[in-house]
Amino acid sequence: MLSAAVQSVRRRLGGVHQDHKRIARSAVVLLIFVIAGKCIGASKEMAIAYRYGISGTVDAYQFALTLVTWLPTMVTNVLSVLLVPALVSLKEDKSQRNGFLGELEGVGLVIGLASCLLLWSVWPYLAEVIAGSLAESTRDMCREMIISMLPVGVLTFSICISSSRLQASGKHINTLLECVPAIGLLVFVLAARNNTSIFPLVVGTSLGFVVQAAWLRVLAKRADSMPALPRVSMRAKQWPAAIRSMGTLTIGSVVASLWIPVDQYFMAQQGDGAIATLGYANRLLSLVLSMGALAITRATLPILAEILHRGDHARARSTALKWSGIMTALGLAGGCIAYALAPYVVKLLFQKGAFTAEDTLAVTTLFRFGLLQVPFYFGMCVLVQLFASETRYRAISVISLVGFGTKIIGNIVLVRIFGAQGVLLATGIGAIAVLVCYIFWTRFAPPFVGKDAAASE
Numbered sequence: 001m002l003s004a005a006v007q008s009v010r011r012r013l014g015g016v017h018q019d020h021k022r023i024a025r026s027a028v029v030l031l032i033f034v035i036a037g038k039c040i041g042a043s044k045e046m047a048i049a050y051r052y053g054i055s056g057t058v059d060a061y062q063f064a065l066t067l068v069t070w071l072p073t074m075v076t077n078v079l080s081v082l083l084v085p086a087l088v089s090l091k092e093d094k095s096q097r098n099g100f101l102g103e104l105e106g107v108g109l110v111i112g113l114a115s116c117l118l119l120w121s122v123w124p125y126l127a128e129v130i131a132g133s134l135a136e137s138t139r140d141m142c143r144e145m146i147i148s149m150l151p152v153g154v155l156t157f158s159i160c161i162s163s164s165r166l167q168a169s170g171k172h173i174n175t176l177l178e179c180v181p182a183i184g185l186l187v188f189v190l191a192a193r194n195n196t197s198i199f200p201l202v203v204g205t206s207l208g209f210v211v212q213a214a215w216l217r218v219l220a221k222r223a224d225s226m227p228a229l230p231r232v233s234m235r236a237k238q239w240p241a242a243i244r245s246m247g248t249l250t251i252g253s254v255v256a257s258l259w260i261p262v263d264q265y266f267m268a269q270q271g272d273g274a275i276a277t278l279g280y281a282n283r284l285l286s287l288v289l290s291m292g293a294l295a296i297t298r299a300t301l302p303i304l305a306e307i308l309h310r311g312d313h314a315r316a317r318s319t320a321l322k323w324s325g326i327m328t329a330l331g332l333a334g335g336c337i338a339y340a341l342a343p344y345v346v347k348l349l350f351q352k353g354a355f356t357a358e359d360t361l362a363v364t365t366l367f368r369f370g371l372l373q374v375p376f377y378f379g380m381c382v383l384v385q386l387f388a389s390e391t392r393y394r395a396i397s398v399i400s401l402v403g404f405g406t407k408i409i410g411n412i413v414l415v416r417i418f419g420a421q422g423v424l425l426a427t428g429i430g431a432i433a434v435l436v437c438y439i440f441w442t443r444f445a446p447p448f449v450g451k452d453a454a455a456s457e
Contacts, residue, residue, distance in 0.1 A: 022299075022303055023296075023299050023300055023303055023319075023323065024299075026172065026295075026298070026299035026303075027295045027296050027299040028295075029172055030172050030175050030294065030295035030296075030298055030299055031291065031292070031295040033172060033173070033175040033176040033295075034175060034290050034291060034294050034295050035291065036176060036179065037175065037176055037178050037179035037182075037290075038179075038286075038287045038290055038291070040179040040182050040183055040186070041179060041182045041283070041286075041287065042283075042284075042287060042349055043182075043186055044182040044183075044185050044186040044189070045280065045283050045349060045350065046349045046350060046352070047185075047186050047189040047190050048185075048189055048201075049280065049349070049350035049351075049352065049353070049354075049355040049359075050350075050352040050353035050354070050355065051189050051190075051192055051195055051200075051353065051354070052195055052354060053195075053353065053354025053355045053356070053359065054273045054276040054277055054280075054354075054355065054359050054362075055195070055273070055276065055354065056134070056135055056137060056138035056141070057138075057141060057195075057196060057198060057201075058276040058279065059134060059138050059142075059273070059275045059276050060138045060139075060141035060142040060145060060198070061141075061145060061198070061201045061202075062264075062275060062276065062279040063134075063142050063264065063275060064141075064142045064143075064145035064146050064149060065145075065149065065152070065205065066260055066261060066264065067119055067142075067146060067261075068116060068119065068145075068146055068149050068150075068152050068153045069152060069153060069156060070257055070261065071111075071115040071119075071153075072111070072112050072115060072153045072154075072156035072157060073156060073257060074250070074253045074254055074256075074257040075108075075111065075157070075246075075250075075253070076108075076156055076157055076159075076160035077253045077256070077257070078246050078249040078250055078253045079104070079108075079157075079160055079161070079164070079246070080160050080163070080164055081249060081384075081388040081393075081396075082242060082245055082246065082249070082388075083104075083160075083161070083164040083168075084164050084167050084168050084301050084302055084305065084388075085301070085305040085388065085389055085391075086100075086238065086242070087164060087165065087168035088168050088302060088305045088306060088309065089305075089309060090238075091168075094225075094226065096236065096237070096238070097224075097226060098226045098227065098228055099235070099236050100236040100238045100239075101161060101165070101226060101228035102227075102228045102229050102230060102231045103231050103232075103233055103234055103235065103236050103239075104157075104161055105157070105158060105161055105228060105229075105230035105231075106230040106231045106232040106233065107232065107234065108156075108157025108158065108160075108161065109154060109157060109158070109230060109232075110232055111157065112153045112154035112155070112156060112157050113150075113153075113154050115153055116146070116147075116149075116150045116153040116154065117150075119146055120143065120146045120147045123142070123143045123146060124143070134268060134275075141198055144198060144202075145198055145201070145202050148198070148202035148203075148206065149202050149205055149206050150206070151206045151209055151210055152181075152205060152206055152209045155209050155210065155212075155213040156209075158213045158216075158217065159209070159212060159213050159216055161220075161228075162174065162213070162216035162217050162219070162220040163216060163220075165220040165223060165224055165226070165228075166216070166219060166220050166223050167298055167301070167302060168224075168302060169223040169224050170302065171219070171223050172298060173219060174216055174219070175294065175295075175298060177212055177215055177216055177219075178212070180208050180209075180211050180212035180215065181205055181208030181209050181212055182208065183208060184204045184205065184207045184208025184209075184211065185200075185201065185204035185205050185208055186204070187204060188200035188201070188203055188204030188207075189201065189204060195354060245391065245393050248393040248394050248397055249393045249396060249397060250397075251397040251400070251401070252393075252396045252397030252398075252399070252400030252401070253400075255397075255400045255401055255403075255404040256400050256403075256404070258404065259404070259407060259427070259430075260282070262407070262408065262411065263278060263411075263423050263427070264278065266411050266415055266423050267420060267423060274420060277359070277362050277363055277366060277420070278366060278420070278423070280346075280350060280359075280363045281363050281366035281367040281370055281424070282370070284342075284345065284346070284349075284363075284367050285367060285370045285371070285373075285374075288334060288335070288338050288371070288374055289373075289374060289377055289378075291334065292327060292330055292331060292334065292378050293327075293377060293378055293381040296323065296327055296378070296381060296382055297381045297382070297384070297385055300319075300320070300323060300382055300385045300386075301385040301388065301389065303319075304316050304319065304320060304385055304386055304389040305389045307319065307389075308389045308390060313390075316386060316389065316390070317386065317442060320382050320383055320385070320386035320442065321383075321439075321442060321443075323382045324379045324380075324382040324383050324438075324439070325379065327378040327379050327381065327382055328375045328376065328378055328379035328435075329375070330375075330378060331374045331375030331376070331377065331378030331379065332374075332375040334374060335371045335372075335374040335375055338367075338371055338374070339368055339371055342364050342367050342368050343360070343361075343364045346360050346363050346364045346367065347360050350363065365421060366420060366421060366423075366424055369418075369421045369424035369425050369428075370424035370427060370428070371428075372424070372425065372427070372428025372429075372431075373424075373427050373428040373430075373431040376428070376431040376432050376434070376435040377431050377435075379435050380431065380434050380435040380438055383435075383438040383439070383442055384396065384438070386442065387438070387441075387442075392441075392445075395441055395445070398437075399434055399437040399438060399441070400434075402433055402434065402437055403430045403431070403433050403434035403437070404430070406426075406429055406430045406433040407426050407427060407429070407430035408426075409426075410422070410425065410426025410427075410429045410430060411423055411426045413426075414426050
């Protein structure tokens with residue numbers, strides 16, 4: 001009986017399509033890397049909680065980091081969606097691939113530098129609008145941190161490009177190296193001698209990004225044998241199509257990148273310490289989300305791009321929908337486990353030094369409300385990779401607008417009812433709206449892949 005059951009399982013596994021097996025293998029490797037990286041990230045958060053607790057210094061650091069990385073992250077989120085399928089299609093033409101990558105590097109460095117300097121120069125005016133409820137000392141610290149963390153904004157582009165090169169080559173070590181900035185911050189925070197200095201936070205973060213960018217660039221060059229030296233020009237023939245696609249996708253990316261600043265705005269109305277509380281809860285939510293979402297998105301994107309490159313649109317959609325369902329179920333199970341373990345994990349990670357039992361309760365409450373988004377976020381991530389591979393960039397932007405509109409309405413209504421917890425509830429409702437839109441579009445929109453796909457929708 002047992003032998004027959006084993007043989008039946010083997011036959012079923014043997015009948016699984018090779019694409020599913022490749023996705024599963026890549027996802028397992030990526031999951032291991034993500035767990036390792038997030039454990040290091042959790043150690044960093046423990047150190048910050050021990051050294052600074054919920055204080056104006058942490059408010060200033062998290063606010064400054066969000067502002068410095070906002071524009072570069074917005075652009076690189078768009079770029080990473082475009083770049084992996086583009087690099088897969090350019091594997092045979094190394095000359096064009098190398099020239100395009102070098103120009104991307106040069107333009108990215110210029111944009112990163114300009115955005116950070118502009119942010120620092122307008123901060124006194126910006127602070128009155130978005131951080132007026134914070135203490136003046138917190139706003140002053142934030143401005144100091146913005147200019148001190150200049151390397152973070154500048155190198156975000158280089159990190160994105162090198163990571164995309166590795167991903168297109170079937171390498172996933174970039175996922176593990178995402179913990180390098182956390183290691184740098186951890187070392188400097190543990191070596192700090194007082195609870196108010198911003199030096200450990202800004203130097204640890206900046207140095208970590210420098211090391212990560214350099215390391216990834218070396219590995220990317222080994223993986224695809226492309227020097228890709230930075231050049232400030234836009235002569236490659238891929239630019240016109242890339243700019244059109246980025247213009248369409250940027251709408252959705254801007255909207256998606258506004259979720260955290262909008263949440264911080266609503267939390268700032270709750271007074272000092274509220275942003276820090278949300279930050280700790282979001283760090284734990286990020287840990288949960290990354291466990292599955294990061295692994296499956298990076299595993300599916302290059303494979304879906306290859307399937308579509310072969311012209312098998314039906315298989316690509318079928319593969320994406322199956323994995324979306326699997327990830328939604330896994331997200332639901334993981335969310336339930338995280339809900340039960342939340343108070344113990346928060347206490348273990350953060351309740352030390354200046355971080356009190358009351359702080360643990362506040363962070364746990366926000367974290368539990370935030371878990372509503374997990375299963376829907378997991379399921380949505382796979383379908384985003386399908387749309388990116390199909391070059392349905394307009395659809396991605398439209399769905400982002402729908403999700404953000406739902407989120408804003410949710411914030412306005414639910415914050416009045418539930419207070420700070422309403423911010424996380426609104427995030428969950430926004431995630432539900434986004435997943436429903438992606439499933440509907442996947443099932444009923446006709447398949448189309450081409451340079452002008454976005455325009456044809």
